[in-house]
Amino acid sequence: MNKVILLDKRPAGVPEVSDFKFVEEEMPSAKAGEVLLKTRFVSVDPYLRGRMRDVKSYVAPFQLGEPITSALVVEVVRSLNDKIKEGDFFVGYLPWKEYQTSTGEGLTKIDPEAASLSAYLGVLGATGLTAYIGLKEIGLPKAGQTVVVSGAAGAVGNVVGQIAKIMGCRVIGLAGSDAKIETLKSKYQYDEGINYKTTKNLAAEIEKLCPEGVNIYFDNVGGEVSDAVYANLTYKARIIVCGAIALYNEDEPALAPRVEWRLVVNSATMTGFLLSDFADLLPAGVQQLTTWFKEGKLSQSETIIKGFDQIPEAFIGLFEGQNNGKMVVEI
């Protein structure tokens, strides 16, 4: 039998395991022109929480009783398609199933020799592209400028820091534990890190570390830590609103001090960033990331949870900051 994970209930607040349902179905078999895919790695991402909500958004919501879909690394275990070989690996947006059939449409072939399989969900996948394209196209970084990153030890954040350093910026990361702060500096090339959970006056601490103000704020979090960064913007600052993990579980947006006047007094810009708006830049982006990766300038960082049954827990763990780098589930 084949294992499948469905959305059983729309979560209220932080998702719980009981919001998901494990079911078994007949093992699928490939028809002519199709391949049978075995799931090897599953990407769990904060944005999936948004799709569990039944509201208008940039992607359609998940339907109750239907499988969750995310980025998967799959292996071809049987092929009835001339163009695809058994043993080939692909990445694609696919349902949470142990096995599934496909014509190959919408899947991208990956090279297991060039990097580990899971890297294609992280630094060489949508995660790395989000960091690279968001920083480059919206952040417009220049050497010598100061970049602040929230969720700095997270999947996107750690790559933003590394790329900002490659681009010659000074990079300060915000994260939620001393261990993560240590990792920011030792592994991700961050110049400075601030533990926002233990820092009493976060705005003052940012001011101390960014005496000339913040040129670029790459925001992966979206909650109160952002207000402390907004207080330190400099002229023509660019804010990239990439994720809002702190808000995903709220029914109503939290109240916060209005940010509009901060933008006016600094001629600053705040932009909501979706990778899918930059589809034409993705091939060149993957190429650049792969080059840096092979040159050893970009390190892969991930938290690997094992077992198909653990996918919901791994996803829920994102909201508790259990990941260091990209969170993936190995099947």
Place this chain on the structure above:
Amino acid sequence: MNKVILLDKRPAGVPEVSDFKFVEEEMPSAKAGEVLLKTRFVSVDPYLRGRMRDVKSYVAPFQLGEPITSALVVEVVRSLNDKIKEGDFFVGYLPWKEYQTSTGEGLTKIDPEAASLSAYLGVLGATGLTAYIGLKEIGLPKAGQTVVVSGAAGAVGNVVGQIAKIMGCRVIGLAGSDAKIETLKSKYQYDEGINYKTTKNLAAEIEKLCPEGVNIYFDNVGGEVSDAVYANLTYKARIIVCGAIALYNEDEPALAPRVEWRLVVNSATMTGFLLSDFADLLPAGVQQLTTWFKEGKLSQSETIIKGFDQIPEAFIGLFEGQNNGKMVVEI
């Protein structure tokens, strides 16, 4: 004796007449190379409230005991400068004095035949340029798109509406009285107007009038009305934060629902706009505004208060919405 208006106290909340001090000084006299200027029109503008606050901003704060400075139309009543004739008119950022001397530096000559003197503080001055350059450079309007303007009957707002119509957009204005709504439609070419003070569910009303969502929001106000517009943004919406008159008098920014996720789900951008960042575009901007004005495509709208002594009251009146179009004081 010459009359001068100083800043006497930093206002708490909405400014009061007692925050200003009227003093008299010796009548100035022009030295060699100088001219004696008589003030004819004084521009009062919401942004001056910001300069009365002793905080870091894009322009230095006014000093206590020093004259307030704003845009003035002045007449040369005596000239000891070969290049300037008596009877010439100029516009410039000058202190609130009935008479003053100048070398002419920093002043722009204006043509009293081409338009009324006060127009150079309004539709052909910084006000018109703010509307035109903010809409064009940050709003990036395209024919057929929907533009919402707050403070639509105000100095900048009425010009934004007229220019957006010239550019082929559909324009909806928010203003605070039925009389202003009537003026929006009869005089400023607005397609629709909403009285935000009497409309119970403002977000729903905007949704009704903008069924395809808001492409451009030109915000001259910055308070709760903005939240109702944010709820109706469409894909790649552009928000121009031009003024924040609703916030100028607050000591602390008000709390409001976080806007970040609205930007993310719409790939939208919010930009703080300062005319002074676009200095290189001003000459062409004045030329375009003058062309439209002469062609009758752009109408001048102003509320004229008379008397040097009335300058503080005229300024305070801005925060009560007493102006229809540009507020100026005629001396």
